[in-house]
Amino acid sequence: MGLPLLTITGAAAAKADGTAIANLQWALEEGQHWAVTGRPEAAKTLILEILAGRVAITQGVIRHHHADDYLRLPSDGIYRSHHDLVCFVPFHHHFRNRSNVQAFYYQQRFNSMDADDADTVAEYLQRITPKNPVVVWTAEKAMALLGLALLANKSLITLSNGETRRLMLATALVRNPRILLLEHPLAGLDVTTRARFNDILKHIIQSGIHVILTSSPHEIPEIITHIMVVDGHTVVARGPRETVTLPELAAPSAAAKLGADFQGLLTRLLAGHNTPVSSPIVSMKDVTVIYGEKTILDNINWLVQPGEAWALRGHNGAGKSTLLSLINGDNPQAYKNNITLFGRRRGTGESIWDIKKHIGYVSPELHQYFPKHQTVLQVVLSGYFDTVGLFRQVTASQREAALGWLQLFGLDGVARERLAQLSPDRQRLCLLARAVIKNPSLLILDEPCQGLSPRHRDLFKAVVNEIHAASGTTIIYVSHYDEDIPSCVNRTIQLEQGSVTACSPS
């Protein structure tokens, strides 16, 4: 047997938020494909970041034998490094505009004019020049595998969350790596794509790529041959799949319960709730959204009464986020439609702030575009003002409430860290605290649990149940996973290709 592709001996690394890995010993042999599972989420990601060279190790050695032949190639004026053959697909993605000077902003996709400033899917993929001379994956082949061919001429900024996740994977393939690192590749994908994912991986693996991914224990794709289990700062088990005992799976709890200590804190935080709204929260009549030639929402009728809790469901690209953008004031097409929010018809002189003051909101897009330079405490406090970051003075009681929410979500120890220094799952918890802090009349939770550990997911579901019960808050909840949906959600609206295909109870 030849040398392993990769070896790690005695490696240690740490991040500012306390995430750390100590004494990592590991080898990747030819033909092996690994899942990193266990907890916390951030430590699993840290292992991928170490392998990707994104976080430097402070002890130990990593050897990249997989790149030995590549590094011996004539340089031809190209700077070669083993990094050229390792591709990391993080949970978050950052596309830039055509001139590469500016990151997108999060409402930009709903302003179709701005879409011209972005590459199309095909342009973006064709622009990638792999350094690896062995090219297996062209843009066309990657688009075909990931069901992106129909989206080839779409502007990047207009893609839905699930479509974007698929594009990120295609981007990595077109770089033709030998080792592909995938952070929670299934998150954000709809049920059908998740079911196909093992097949997608099979094609990738058959092309000679070695896959290492992070995963929850119950979602490890069949094709994965080896498992590494993380607990805290260390790897507690690793080896062939059949020999590794998986960490106990958190039972998906339909009605997760809060511990007694949290219960008292939450009751205090929910005291002094918003004044109940009597008119319908949302009334949509024949709502249609068209971009260019494409109808994104087609004649939608939907009535949401105060205190109702809805699941908004549908495949990737069905139109869920677009529908929500009409409610939270982010989409200018709301004016052309017959939409009444909180008793006031859209387009009758109200400002977007008049709408947003009633709404607490979180979504993958908000997370992706949220500026990360402010502190965790500032980010949570910004929820009072519906601004993306804090730009105002706050009162002592607002500050106290923010610290209370941070305590509830286990983030009080990092209140003064910048958001950027937190792992994505903790950033998400911070944005969830931001969404609920003002006790809004309407909570719009678009894939709120994406990237959370089962424990944090259950905590958040319990919080939502409690908010709904104690405050009569209206809830609209989007998720591709049944187990992510809190038990208080008892109504469903289903979208397919922009049309309502089911609404229950009707």
Ligand SMILES: Nc1ncnc2c1ncn2[C@@H]1O[C@H](COP(=O)(O)OP(=O)(O)OP(=O)(O)O)[C@@H](O)[C@H]1O
């Ligand atoms: N400005 C735009 N121009 C053209 N197409 C757009 C625009 N905005 C959204 N779309 C398209 O509309 C469709 C619906 O997108 P939307 O984000 O609402 O889907 P979604 O149901 O939220 O999907 P996901 O589950 O992946 O988040 C997608 O195919 C998307 O590419």
